[in-house]
Amino acid sequence: SQTIHQWPATLVQPVGSPLSLECTVEGTSNPNLYWYRQAAGRGLQLLFYSVGIGQISSEVPQNLSASRPQDRQFILSSKKLLLSDSGFYLCAWSDQAGGPIDTQYFGPGTRLTVL
Amino acid sequence: QKEVEQDPGPLSVPEGAIVSLNCTYSNSAFQYFMWYRQYSRKGPELLMYTYSSGNKEDGRFTAQVDKSSKYISLFIRDSQPSDSATYLCAMSGGFNKFYFGSGTKLNVKP
Numbered sequence: 001s002q003t004i005h006q007w008p009a010t011l012v013q014p015v016g017s018p019l020s021l022e023c024t025v026e027g028t029s030n031p032n033l034y035w036y037r038q039a040a041g042r043g044l045q046l047l048f049y050s051v052g053i054g055q056i057s058s059e060v061p062q063n064l065s066a067s068r069p070q071d072r073q074f075i076l077s078s079k080k081l082l083l084s085d086s087g088f089y090l091c092a093w094s095d096q097a098g099g100p101i102d103t104q105y106f107g108p109g110t111r112l113t114v115l
Numbered sequence: 116q117k118e119v120e121q122d123p124g125p126l127s128v129p130e131g132a133i134v135s136l137n138c139t140y141s142n143s144a145f146q147y148f149m150w151y152r153q154y155s156r157k158g159p160e161l162l163m164y165t166y167s168s169g170n171k172e173d174g175r176f177t178a179q180v181d182k183s184s185k186y187i188s189l190f191i192r193d194s195q196p197s198d199s200a201t202y203l204c205a206m207s208g209g210f211n212k213f214y215f216g217s218g219t220k221l222n223v224k225p
Contacts, residue, residue, distance in 0.1 A: 006158075032211045043121075043217035044159075044203070051211070090158055094211055102147040102207050106158040 002027035006091050006107040013114055019064075019078040021110050023091030026072065031093040033074040034104065035066055038088040050074060051096070086114045118142055121204055121216025130225050134191040138204035138216045141185065145206040145214070148180050150189045153201045153218065162202075163189065194223045 003026045013019060025031055035047040046059045048066035056066050063082060067075045074091055091107040121138045128134055136150075146167055151159035163178040165171045165187075171178045177190040187206070191198055204216040 034213075044215045046213075049211070088156075094213075096211070102209050102211070103149050103161060103164050104205070104213055105161060106151075109156075109158045111156065 002093070002105065004091060004093055004105060004107040006089075006110050008110060009108065010111045011113070013081050013112065015083055015114055016080050019076070019081050019085070019112070021076040021089055021091075021112075023074040023076075023107055024072055025074075025093045028072070028093065028095070030071060030096060032096060033068060033072075034092040034094070035074065035076050036090040036092065038090060038109075040087075044090065047076070081114045083114050086112055088112075118214040119204065119206060119216045122219055123217055125220040125222055127222045127224060128194055130194060130196060130223055132194050132223070134189075134194050134198070134221060134223075136189040136191075136202050136204075136219050136221070138187050138206075139185055140187070140206055140214070142206075142208065142214070143182070143185065144208040146209055147207040148178070148187050149205040149207075149213075150176075150178055151203040151205060152198075153203060155200075159203055194221075196223050196225050199223045 005024050034049045036044045050056050050068045064078050089110045092104045094104045119140045148165045150163040152162045153159040165178050168180045168182045175192045179188040199222050201218040201220045203218045207213045
């Protein structure tokens with residue numbers, strides 16, 4: 001069965017500091033990978049998605065970036081955090097288009113607080 | 116206009132009640148419809164998945180899709196306090212992009 005991991009679970013960082021959040025998926029090959037941010041009491045905002053190694057699409061211009069160095073690894077980064085970057089960050093995966101079903105599975109999330 | 120609209124609630128019901136959660140959408144190309152349950156401070160968990168129109172039942176949960184009205188519903192029978200969570204609807208046109216409602220917060224009182 002497939003499993004998705006995220007770490008760290010919780011992070012408190014000062015404004016202006018760098019960020020690196022990691023997501024890995026087990027039990028599947030060549031998944032689509034996604035980063036979302038969920039602000040308190042609000043819906044999911046898609047930040048980045050990737051259909052393969054080194055292929056990243058950005059949905060929202062911001063001071064965040066994403067990388068996919070390996071097939072099942074997805075990293076969210078920032079060089080300098082802003083207060084507005086606080087939120088709940090979720091990684092998700094789905095099968096490639098054309099598969100039998102089209103749905104997403106989420107990781108446990110990382111709660112980021114920028115002070 | 117948002118792609119997906121969902122009443123944020125909160126919705127408070129007594130234990131044992133039937134709960135109805137709903138979403139409307141604007142894109143007629145959506146074919147895949149999902150419901151997620153999200154407990155506080157946790158990632159969303161896939162609850163139900165349907166393709167195209169019709170009903171799907173899984174235990175106490177029933178998902179309905181009415182593509183002609185662009186309306187989807189999730190029914191929870193015999194609701195339990197453990198059902199208290201935020202419920203997110205999501206949909207896709209099959210091209211790996213997913214559109215989410217903002218979530219409905221449900222509280223089932225013992």
